[in-house]
Amino acid sequence: MEFRNFIGGEWRETAAASANINPSDISDVIGYAAESDAAEIDHAVGAAKAAAVSWSASTPQQRFDVLDFIGSELLARKDELGRLLAREEGKTLAEGIAETARAGQIFKFFAGEALRGGGEAMASVRPGVGVEITRSPVGVVGLITPWNFPMAIPAWKTAPALAYGNAVVLKPAELTPGCAHALAEIIARSGLPDGVFNLVLGKGKVTGARLVEHRDTDAISFTGSAETGSEIAATCGRLRKKLQMEMGGKNPMVVLDDADLDLAVEACLNGAFYSTGQRCTASSRLIVAGGIHDRFVASLTGRIAALRVGNALDRATEIGPVVDGRQLDKDLIYLDIAAKEGGQVFGGQTLQRTTNGFFLAPALITETNSGMRINQEEVFGPIASVIRVEDYEEALQVANDTPFGLSAGICTGSLKHATHFKANAEAGMVMVNLPTAGVDYHVPFGGTKGSSFGGREQGAHAKEFYSKIKTSYTFA
Ligand SMILES: NC(=O)C1=CN([C@@H]2O[C@H](COP(=O)(O)OP(=O)(O)OC[C@H]3O[C@@H](n4cnc5c(N)ncnc54)[C@H](OP(=O)(O)O)[C@@H]3O)[C@@H](O)[C@H]2O)C=CC1
Numbered sequence: 001m002e003f004r005n006f007i008g009g010e011w012r013e014t015a016a017a018s019a020n021i022n023p024s025d026i027s028d029v030i031g032y033a034a035e036s037d038a039a040e041i042d043h044a045v046g047a048a049k050a051a052a053v054s055w056s057a058s059t060p061q062q063r064f065d066v067l068d069f070i071g072s073e074l075l076a077r078k079d080e081l082g083r084l085l086a087r088e089e090g091k092t093l094a095e096g097i098a099e100t101a102r103a104g105q106i107f108k109f110f111a112g113e114a115l116r117g118g119g120e121a122m123a124s125v126r127p128g129v130g131v132e133i134t135r136s137p138v139g140v141v142g143l144i145t146p147w148n149f150p151m152a153i154p155a156w157k158t159a160p161a162l163a164y165g166n167a168v169v170l171k172p173a174e175l176t177p178g179c180a181h182a183l184a185e186i187i188a189r190s191g192l193p194d195g196v197f198n199l200v201l202g203k204g205k206v207t208g209a210r211l212v213e214h215r216d217t218d219a220i221s222f223t224g225s226a227e228t229g230s231e232i233a234a235t236c237g238r239l240r241k242k243l244q245m246e247m248g249g250k251n252p253m254v255v256l257d258d259a260d261l262d263l264a265v266e267a268c269l270n271g272a273f274y275s276t277g278q279r280c281t282a283s284s285r286l287i288v289a290g291g292i293h294d295r296f297v298a299s300l301t302g303r304i305a306a307l308r309v310g311n312a313l314d315r316a317t318e319i320g321p322v323v324d325g326r327q328l329d330k331d332l333i334y335l336d337i338a339a340k341e342g343g344q345v346f347g348g349q350t351l352q353r354t355t356n357g358f359f360l361a362p363a364l365i366t367e368t369n370s371g372m373r374i375n376q377e378e379v380f381g382p383i384a385s386v387i388r389v390e391d392y393e394e395a396l397q398v399a400n401d402t403p404f405g406l407s408a409g410i411c412t413g414s415l416k417h418a419t420h421f422k423a424n425a426e427a428g429m430v431m432v433n434l435p436t437a438g439v440d441y442h443v444p445f446g447g448t449k450g451s452s453f454g455g456r457e458q459g460a461h462a463k464e465f466y467s468k469i470k471t472s473y474t475f476a
Pocket residue numbers: 144145146147148171172173174175202203204205207208209210212223224225226228229231232246247248249279280327330378379380
């Protein structure tokens with residue numbers, strides 16, 4: 001299978017290509033992906049710019065029809081495309097199918113948003129003058145996406161961009177070109193005019209960087225690491241370019257003494273380890289009150305030991321592989337750091353399976369404190385640590401002791417503590433008696449502090465980034 005660029009309505013090959021490897025079985029080459037140079041980005045941005053004006057004038061019905069078509073096809077093909085996702089990213093089959101369905105629902109949601117559009121009209125403070133507040137597209141939007149949600153994140157950036165009338169250049173992660181290619185293939189048949197959506201595959205440092213610095217991209221939406229985000233922010237700041245970023249997390253899950261133990265254990269198991277812990281919303285810090293701590297750790301380690309780690313395409317698998325060798329090395333380095341800092345590591349061994357992949361046993365690190373590196377730096381693997389605290393007040397203080405602020409959870413039977421936590425957790429998303437990861441597709445997604453920058457993604461609030469406001473005064 002060849003994964004090519006899609007520019008100006010044409011599929012294009014490049015001179016170089018890179019192998020797309022299945023992390024569950026490194027002998028399985030899924031295909032070869034275009035390895036683009038900066039000139040491909042220039043070509044794509046040119047095509048987007050040429051198409052942007054007419055798409056900005058498209059009717060709500062045209063936008064609805066395109067987005068609804070894409071959403072319907074993703075939903076109809078969720079099993080097939082979910083399998084591709086599991087094969088190239090390592091998420092389990094069930095998770096791959098659910099993510100593909102979520103991408104379809106996102107397109108359907110923004111099809112509706114295209115119809116809702118809207119603006120405001122109000123009287124001026126001056127007699128005889130009317131004021132209108134209208135929205136128009138931003139123009140050409142560059143989308144840079146990570147490997148961990150290779151279908152849903154391109155969907156939740158592309159769908160609002162098109163719904164609010166923008167032209168798009170998508171640069172997906174090098175590790176997961178197949179999902180982006182499949183999405184582009186559907187978009188190519190959706191009735192969207194040529195050039196409005198363009199796909200460029202290749203290395204981020206070449207293609208992503210070019211997309212950010214290109215003078216004809218009007219806005220950039222990025223999801224990925226804090227390091228790359230900082231580079232992008234510096235360039236966009238220099239060029240005064242509109243920017244939205246979603247970066248890492250070090251998400252706390254507080255478990256109070258009055259929590260339902262089974263519910264808390266399941267929420268932590270899901271939040272910390274599902275999707276191999278490779279979610280920016282993963283519960284990587286479990287902050288547990290002293291009265292429940294030992295029972296919680298005993299129950300959670302029992303559940304962890306029983307998790308079936310293996311080939312993502314095997315229906316019995318609960319935890320798939322780590323995405324690649326580089327991420328596996330990073331996970332192992334952090335387990336070593338945590339042990340040297342005095343943490344007790346349960347699990348965390350590399351595992352041999354019949355298929356040769358990047359398998360890591362989920363790990364729980366106990367006896368940690370908030371200052372340790374394992375509790376301050378994002379790892380992005382099936383690894384969580386436990387911090388023992390005295391009471392709710394200490395739990396809240398520890399929960400907020402992080403440079404990140406994406407998602408935060410609490411397991412408690414106390415309405416008083418849940419209400420206080422919702423108000424005072426320094427996070428963009430707060431979960432009560434639910435895992436920190438796994439969000440709805442129709443409401444805002446994003447964080448505070450070092451996790452996010454520049455406006456929320458998803459839900460109707462996405463319009464703040466993907467459109468610009470004009471205020472018009474009329475004296476008649
Ligand atoms: N918040 C989140 O959802 C995610 C966080 N991460 C964190 O990042 C760590 C490293 O993962 P990694 O995949 O390297 O993350 P990156 O931030 O490097 O990658 C995210 C996206 O940015 C692109 N990119 C890379 N360098 C540049 C650049 N200089 N300019 C513009 N775009 C660029 C990448 O392309 P390419 O793939 O070709 O390099 C990819 O499309 C993980 O261990 C995890 O901690 C990772 C993924 C998602």
